[in-house]
Amino acid sequence: MTEAASTSRPRQRQPAKRSANTAPSDPPGxxxxxxxxxxxxxxxxxxxTLICELLHEKKKQIGTVIPAGVNLTVESLIQSAIQFMHTSxxxxxxxxxxxxxxxxxxxxxxxxxLDLTGDQCYLIGYERTIENxxxxxHDFWECRLMVGYKGMITVAARNGxxxxxxxxxxxxxxxxxxxxxxxxxxxxxxxxxxxIVGVYGVIRDKETDRVLHIERMSKIEIDGIAQESTSKVWxxxxxxxxxxxxxxxxxxxxxxxxxGAKDMAVLQEIERRYEAxxxxxDLAADLVGKGKMAExxxxxxxx
Numbered sequence: 001m002t003e004a005a006s007t008s009r010p011r012q013r014q015p016a017k018r019s020a021n022t023a024p025s026d027p028p029g030x031x032x033x034x035x036x037x038x039x040x041x042x043x044x045x046x047x048x049t050l051i052c053e054l055l056h057e058k059k060k061q062i063g064t065v066i067p068a069g070v071n072l073t074v075e076s077l078i079q080s081a082i083q084f085m086h087t088s089x090x091x092x093x094x095x096x097x098x099x100x101x102x103x104x105x106x107x108x109x110x111x112x113x114l115d116l117t118g119d120q121c122y123l124i125g126y127e128r129t130i131e132n133x134x135x136x137x138h139d140f141w142e143c144r145l146m147v148g149y150k151g152m153i154t155v156a157a158r159n160g161x162x163x164x165x166x167x168x169x170x171x172x173x174x175x176x177x178x179x180x181x182x183x184x185x186x187x188x189x190x191x192x193x194x195x196i197v198g199v200y201g202v203i204r205d206k207e208t209d210r211v212l213h214i215e216r217m218s219k220i221e222i223d224g225i226a227q228e229s230t231s232k233v234w235x236x237x238x239x240x241x242x243x244x245x246x247x248x249x250x251x252x253x254x255x256x257x258x259x260g261a262k263d264m265a266v267l268q269e270i271e272r273r274y275e276a277x278x279x280x281x282d283l284a285a286d287l288v289g290k291g292k293m294a295e296x297x298x299x300x301x302x303x
Contacts, residue, residue, distance in 0.1 A: 048095045051102050052082055058103055061288045062110050067263045070113035070158070077115045081106050084116035084123055093125030097143040104284040105145040111287050112147070112155055112267045119242070120151035146274055147267060149242065149249035156253065159261045161212075162204040163252055165245045170194040182211035195219075199244050201252040215251045222247050229275070 055062070055078045063074035085094040085102070094102075105123055114120040124144045129136040149165055156163045166186060168174050171194060173187040184202060200216040222244045250271060258264040266287070273280060 051099045054099045054103055055081065055106060062107055065107060065111040065287045067113045072113055072115060077106065077110055080116040081123065090123065090125050093141060094123055094143060097125050097141040102143040104280040105143045107284040107287055108145045108270050108280050112263045113158065114151045114154065118150065119148045120154060121145060121147045142279065144274060145270060145280065147270060149246040152249045152253045155263055155267050156256060159264055160206050161256055162206050163249065164202045165249050166200055167196045167241060167245060168198045168200065170197050176200065176214060176216060178214060182214055184214060196241060196244055199248040201248045203252055203255065213255050215248055217248050
C-alpha cells in the first residue's frame, strides 16, 4: 500500500493578500541603488521666484539707503519693481536676469529716492557675454538701472533746483537770450507729431526763481550722441523724444552743484556707470555696507 503522503496533492502557496494602496516592493540589490543626485529646492524654483524672494529678503538693507524725508517706502519700491518687471515690454528679459543684479538696481533706485512708476526710472535687461574660442557667447542676463529725465527733475527739485526740459518741434518759434537775465521765448504749437528740431533745458533756483543756466542742443547734436551710445534704448524710435530730452537733462544735471547732496551724487554715478557699461555691484555694496551685502540665493543658469 502506498503511503498517503505520496498520493496526496502538494499544497500550493496562495498569494498573500495585499491592500489596493500598497505597492509591491522589489527585492533589494545593486540594481536598485539610486545614483541620481538629489534635486534641491532652489533648482525647482523659477528665476522669477528667486528674484522676488531676494528683494523681500533684502528689504531691510534696501530701506536703509532711501534718503531721509523722501515720500517713498521700501515696500512700495519693491512692489513697483516687481510690477515693472512683470508688466513692462522688458518683462521677458528682466525675468531671466541674474537675481543679484536686480537687487543692485533696486538699491540704486532706493539711494536716489525714486521708484519704478511715472517714468522716473527704468529697469533694462542686458545680455552679458564671454569669449569662447574666439567668439562671444552668452554668459548671463544683467538687470541695469536707467534714470529717466523726469527722475532727474525730481531729484533736482528735492535739492532746491527746478529743471524744465522742453522739446522744440518743427515750425515752432524760439528765442534764447543769454546774459544777466537768461530768458527763453518759446512759441509752442500743438502738433507734437512733427519732427523734433532741438531740446532745451532751463535751471532755476527754487527760492529766488532766478534762471541760473540754459542748456540747448540741436537735433544734429542729439543724433550724434545717439550714434555713439551703446544703449539699446536709442534704437527704439518710440522713445526718441524721451531720450532726446534726457540727453539735455543729463547736461543740466551735470551743471548742478552736488556738495552735500548724496542722492544727486549717487544719481550721477549711476548715469556714469550706465554709459560706461559698468555694473552697480560695488556701488550697491558701498551704499548698504559691504558687511551687510550678500548675493543672497544663487540663481539657476538661465539662457
